[in-house]
Amino acid sequence: MGKEDLSASAETNTLFDSRIMKPSISVEGKPNTSSPGETGGRRTLLLSEFVSTNARRPATYSWVHHPHTVSLESLFGRTTGVCAPCLTRGSPSNISTFFLSPSWMEASAWSPALRVSICSNRVGQSLVIPPSLLRQRIYRGLSRIVGHLSLNDCGGPCPSTRGDRAPALEAGNLFASLEATWLLKKKGQEVWRCLDGRSIFLVGMMGSGKTTVGEIMSEALGYTFVDSDKYVERALGLDSVAQIFKQCGEKFFRDYESNALQKLSVMGNQVVATGGGAVIRPVNWEYMKQGVSVYLDVPVDALARRIAAVGTNSRPLLDFDSGDPYTKAFIGLFTLSKKRSQSYSSADVTVSLLDLAANLGVEDVSDLTPTAIAIEVLVRVEKFLRGGIDRIDIRMCP
Numbered sequence: 575m576g577k578e579d580l581s582a583s584a585e586t587n588t589l590f591d592s593r594i595m596k597p598s599i600s601v602e603g604k605p606n607t608s609s610p611g612e613t614g615g616r617r618t619l620l621l622s623e624f625v626s627t628n629a630r631r632p633a634t635y636s637w638v639h640h641p642h643t644v645s646l647e648s649l650f651g652r653t654t655g656v657c658a659p660c661l662t663r664g665s666p667s668n669i670s671t672f673f674l675s676p677s678w679m680e681a682s683a684w685s686p687a688l689r690v691s692i693c694s695n696r697v698g699q700s701l702v703i704p705p706s707l708l709r710q711r712i713y714r715g716l717s718r719i720v721g722h723l724s725l726n727d728c729g730g731p732c733p734s735t736r737g738d739r740a741p742a743l744e745a746g747n748l749f750a751s752l753e754a755t756w757l758l759k760k761k762g763q764e765v766w767r768c769l770d771g772r773s774i775f776l777v778g779m780m781g782s783g784k785t786t787v788g789e790i791m792s793e794a795l796g797y798t799f800v801d802s803d804k805y806v807e808r809a810l811g812l813d814s815v816a817q818i819f820k821q822c823g824e825k826f827f828r829d830y831e832s833n834a835l836q837k838l839s840v841m842g843n844q845v846v847a848t849g850g851g852a853v854i855r856p857v858n859w860e861y862m863k864q865g866v867s868v869y870l871d872v873p874v875d876a877l878a879r880r881i882a883a884v885g886t887n888s889r890p891l892l893d894f895d896s897g898d899p900y901t902k903a904f905i906g907l908f909t910l911s912k913k914r915s916q917s918y919s920s921a922d923v924t925v926s927l928l929d930l931a932a933n934l935g936v937e938d939v940s941d942l943t944p945t946a947i948a949i950e951v952l953v954r955v956e957k958f959l960r961g962g963i964d965r966i967d968i969r970m971c972p
């Protein structure tokens with residue numbers, strides 16, 4: 575992290591003065607005990623960061639210590655600091671509490687909340703850490719904490735992480751780690767309860783990840799995964815959608831696709847990856863409304879890059895005679911997405927990869943792993959089912 579990241583104002587510099595500040599993240603309470611860190615038997619994470627902005631009184635810097643304290647100093651690029659034993663728990667009037675909700679790691683995932691408390695010894699002092707930066711740092715710190723918990727402290731309901739496979743796309747990535755898998759499973763269990771057997775229908779353009787993300791979700795939910803294109807291929811006894819298009823035409827394929835969706839809609843406990851064009855027939859929405867529909871909204875450029883990487887052969891609507899794979903894919907997808915954008919927006923839940931990337935402080939949507947996307951989808955589905963608001967970025971609690 576460069577110094578410029580934290581230099582939004584003079585106060586920022588003071589806050590992060592290495593001589594006086596040592597932020598920390600603490601896990602409050604022990605998992606699966608009735609310690610103060612737990613509410614209703616659920617694990618609580620309290621991220622505590624107590625700093626003073628009064629540069630003349632550095633000795634007042636202090637923060638809460640807990641059994642599983644993970645220092646954030648490396649995350650903030652500082653290595654020194656004064657650590658006083660403990661700051662009184664409670665809410666003095668000069669503590670502002672911020673609920674950080676970078677979408678999938680928000681209150682519902684970590685009951686009751688991830689909290690970052692910023693304490694200033696000057697009443698009314700505002701927080702000057704840029705939110706996106708804070709989110710990013712907290713996220714990294716959280717990953718370590720969860721790793722620590724899942725390795726050392728899990729009892730009871732904490733799912734085993736052994737034997738979990740990380741999809742190839744996740745290899746070498748932070749999200750591929752045990753903690754992401756743990757979060758995915760935990761969210762899967764919670765959403766499973768809300769779904770009450772209803773299926774999830776993933777809609778979105780070709781290459782949007784319906785199959786990749788859908789398979790991960792189905793595993794987390796204990797649901798069956800179904801690819802409606804494959805379902806149609808099997809029903810017709812043909813090898814590929816491309817072959818069906820070639821031999822029988824698009825209308826024939828669409829009829830079978832509708833038929834497949836109708837059949838699938840009466841079966842519960844499934845994650846269905848629909849064909850990219852399933853949304854264009856209104857009757858298909860009638861079928862999908864039997865479950866929860868989720869639109870994976872991915873920028874056309876990212877779609878074209880993904881499809882170009884594997885070629886356009888298997889996607890008849892993009893397999894033009896001339897042009898390099900990226901250009902063919904981009905032009906085809908761009909045209910289709912214009913025609914379909916309104917239809918896609920009829921889905922119960924929309925997961926925009928651009929928004930998710932922004933929320934997680936990731937620069938490019940291609941850096942979002944399928945697991946991160948799957949977790950986000952589950953979080954949004956849960957909110958939808960609970961009738962809650964669809965997006966909270968940062969709430970400040972007075």
Ligand SMILES: Nc1ncnc2c1ncn2[C@@H]1O[C@H](COP(=O)(O)OP(=O)(O)OP(=O)(O)O)[C@@H](O)[C@H]1O
Pocket residue numbers: 743778779780781782783784785786787803847848849850880881884889940942943944947
């Ligand atoms: N998050 C991701 N990051 C990078 N590549 C991805 C991601 N998700 C999927 N892909 C890749 O994009 C390609 C298309 O993914 P996938 O088959 O899951 O999409 P789809 O929506 O099911 O497509 P279609 O509707 O054409 O069947 C695959 O090669 C897959 O590996």
Ligand SMILES: O=C(O)C1=C[C@@H](O)[C@@H](O)[C@H](O)C1
Pocket residue numbers: 779780803815848849850851852888889890891
């Ligand atoms: O977007 C589309 O219209 C399509 C997407 C694929 O999943 C296949 O259903 C088929 O290639 C058509």
